[in-house]
Amino acid sequence: MxxxxxxxxxxxxxxxxxxxxxxxxxxxxxxxxxxxxxxxxxxxxxxxxxxxxxxxxxxxxxxxxxxxxxxxxxxxxxxxxxxxxxxxxxxxxxxxxxxxxxxxxxxxxxxxTYLDRSDNILLHKGAKLPDFTLTSLAGEPVVSSSFIGKKVLWIFFRGNWCPMCQAQLDSLAKEFDTFKAYGVEMVLISPQSRVKSIKQKSRMPAPMQFFEDQDNQAAQRLGIVHRYGVPLGIRGYGHDTTLPTVIMTDELGCIIYVDLTDNFRIRPKPEALLEVLSHG
Known part of the structure; x- marks a missing residue:
C-alpha cells in the first residue's frame, strides 16, 4: 500500500x-x-x-x-x-x-529517479527464465520458450516516451552486428501498443525485434511491473509500465546475466553485455 x-x-x-x-x-x-x-x-x-x-x-x-x-x-x-x-x-x-x-x-x-524495486527471486544468474507470452508486431502470440536453442538478450523497456529507454535502445542498435556475431537474438519488449512499436522500429538503424507485452502479462510473470510508472501527462500508455530490466539467457534458457537497475537513469552499457559473451 x-x-x-x-x-x-x-x-x-x-x-x-x-x-x-x-x-x-x-x-x-x-x-x-x-x-x-x-x-x-x-x-x-x-x-x-x-x-x-x-x-x-x-x-x-x-x-x-x-x-x-x-x-x-x-x-x-x-x-x-x-x-x-x-x-x-x-x-x-x-x-x-x-x-x-x-x-x-x-x-x-x-x-x-529511484524505482523502489522489490527483491526478485525469479531473476538471478543460473536460474531458468520463467515462461511468458508476448505479442509480435503482426499480432501473433510468441512464447518465450520458442527462443530455446539461441542466446537471447531480453530488453524490457518502458516505452518510446522514455528518453533513457530510447537512448538505451540506440546504444544497443549500434552494436547489433557484434551481438549477432555472437549468435545473440535481441528481443525488445514493452507494454506500449504495437502501433507505437512499429513506429519506433522504423526509426531504429538496425533490424531489432520488437514485441508487445499486452497488459504487462510478461512483466507480471517476471515480477517487474512498475505500478503507476508512466508520468502524469504522458497520454496513450496507461499508467502502469515495466521496470527497466535486461536479461541474457543461454541456449538452454538459463540466465547468464541480469540487470535489475534501481535507478531509471542507469542502464547497462553494451560493452558490459559483450564482456559477458566474450567470457562465456
Whole structure:
C-alpha cells in the first residue's frame, strides 16, 4: 500500500514540477529585466531553477543514458542559487529558490529517479527464465520458450516516451552486428501498443525485434511491473509500465546475466553485455 502511494506521488511529480519550474524561470527573468534595482534573490531563483529546466528539456530532446547516479550540474546550480537568494532574503524568490530549486533537484536526484524495486527471486544468474507470452508486431502470440536453442538478450523497456529507454535502445542498435556475431537474438519488449512499436522500429538503424507485452502479462510473470510508472501527462500508455530490466539467457534458457537497475537513469552499457559473451 505504501509503495503504491509512493509510485502515485512519483507519477504526479515530473511534468507538473517541470511546468512550475518553467513558470518560475519566466517570472525570475521578468523581474530581473523589469526591476530598476538588481535583485540577488531573483537571480538566485533563476540560477537554482533554470538549469534544472534546461537539463530536463535536453534529456527529452536529446536523450542519453548515464552511468552515474547523481547529476552535478543542476545540484551545483541549485546550491549557488540558494547562496544568492539568502543574500537579500526576499520572501518570494527565496521560497522559489529553496523549494523549487534546491528542494526540487534533491527530490529528483535522491527520490524520483529511484524505482523502489522489490527483491526478485525469479531473476538471478543460473536460474531458468520463467515462461511468458508476448505479442509480435503482426499480432501473433510468441512464447518465450520458442527462443530455446539461441542466446537471447531480453530488453524490457518502458516505452518510446522514455528518453533513457530510447537512448538505451540506440546504444544497443549500434552494436547489433557484434551481438549477432555472437549468435545473440535481441528481443525488445514493452507494454506500449504495437502501433507505437512499429513506429519506433522504423526509426531504429538496425533490424531489432520488437514485441508487445499486452497488459504487462510478461512483466507480471517476471515480477517487474512498475505500478503507476508512466508520468502524469504522458497520454496513450496507461499508467502502469515495466521496470527497466535486461536479461541474457543461454541456449538452454538459463540466465547468464541480469540487470535489475534501481535507478531509471542507469542502464547497462553494451560493452558490459559483450564482456559477458566474450567470457562465456
Amino acid at each position: 505504501i509503495k503504491g502511494l509512493i509510485s502515485r506521488l512519483k507519477r504526479w511529480y515530473a511534468i507538473p514540477y517541470l511546468l512550475l519550474c518553467i513558470g518560475v524561470s519566466i517570472q525570475s527573468i521578468a523581474y530581473l529585466l523589469g526591476d530598476a534595482a538588481f535583485s540577488y534573490s531573483w537571480l538566485g531563483a533563476l540560477v537554482a531553477v533554470g538549469p534544472l529546466v534546461l537539463f530536463m528539456s535536453v534529456v527529452y530532446a536529446l536523450p542519453y543514458t548515464r552511468i552515474v547516479r547523481f547529476i552535478a550540474f543542476p545540484v551545483v546550480s541549485a546550491l549557488l542559487g540558494a547562496v544568492l537568494a539568502v543574500i537579500e532574503m526576499r520572501p518570494l524568490p527565496t521560497f522559489y529558490t529553496l523549494f523549487f530549486g534546491l528542494g526540487g533537484v534533491l527530490v529528483y536526484v535522491f527520490w524520483y
